[in-house]
Amino acid sequence: MKKIMHLLLLSCKKATELIEKKSLVGLSFRERVQLNIHKSVCEACTAYEKQSIKIDELMQKHIQAEGSGPDNTGSNTQLKEKIITKLPQT
Amino acid sequence: MDINNPGTTVKCWVDMYADNMYSWALYKTGNKEIAEDLVQDCFIAAFQAMEKFSGKSDVKTWLFAILNNKIAEYFRKQFRSSRVFTSEGTATSNFFEADGSWLKNQRPQEWTDDETQLLDNNEFKKILQSCMDNLPGHWNAALQLKYLEEKKGEIICQELGITATNFWQVLHRAKLQLRKCLENHWFNK
Structure with missing residues (x-):
C-alpha cells in the first residue's frame, strides 16, 4: 500500500526535495501536481514547506544584512599598509 | 576623483x-x-x-x-x-526511512514560535549563525551562494560547474539539517 502511495504521491523525502527545487529553479507541471497532491494528504510535509520558506526568508536577510557583523574593530593600519604595498606600482 | x-x-x-x-x-x-x-x-x-x-x-x-x-x-x-570529503548519502537517513517516509521522531510539526521580527533578536541570530557554522563546509558554502546574491539558481550552478539537480540536492540536505538545528535550539526548545 505504502509503495503504491509513494508511486502516486511521492515519498516524503522526494516531496521535501521538490520543495527545495521549487525555491531554487521552479518545478515542472508534473512535479507541481505531484507535490500538491502529496501535501494535501501529508501534514508533516505541509509544515515542512512552511518552515522551509520561513528559513529561506530569514537566511536571505541574515546573509545579505550588511553591517550586522561584528562591530568594526577599529582601524587596521597594518592591513591598510599591506594592501597599499601590494598594489601595482604606478 | x-x-x-x-x-x-x-x-x-x-x-x-x-x-x-x-x-x-x-x-x-x-x-x-x-x-x-x-x-x-x-x-x-x-x-x-x-x-x-x-x-x-x-x-x-x-x-x-x-x-x-x-x-x-x-x-x-x-x-x-x-565536497569530496563529506558524504551526502547517509545524511538523509537521519531523517527518513529507507522508503522515504519521515522517521517517526523526525516528522515536522508546526512551530509554536510566531515572532515575525526574529532577526532583531540577537539571541536568535547567534543560534542561526552557529547552526550554519556547524554544517559541513560545502553545505554552508552552498547556502551562502544561494542567499548571498540574488542570482537565479541556474546561474549559480553554471558558475559552480554542476547540474541544478546536484545543487538543490545539496541544499536539501543542508536545509534538513539547518531546520533541525533551529528547531532544537529555538522553535521547539
Missing part, C-alpha cells in the same frame, strides 16, 4: 573603506587571513578596473560589489574542494 593618478585614488579608498570591508569579509568567512586576502584582491581588482568605474556609482557600493563577488568566488572554491 583624479583619474590621472589611480594609485593615489585607490590609496585613498583603502584608507576610507578597508576597515568596513574587512569586517564584512571576516563576518562572512569567519577567517582573518582569508578576509585579509579577499580585501587585498578586491583593491587590486578595483585598481585594474578603475577606468570602468569612472564615478558612475557610489565608490563604496562599487567596492562592496567587487568584494561580494570575491566572497562568492571563495565560497565556490570552498564548495568544490570540501
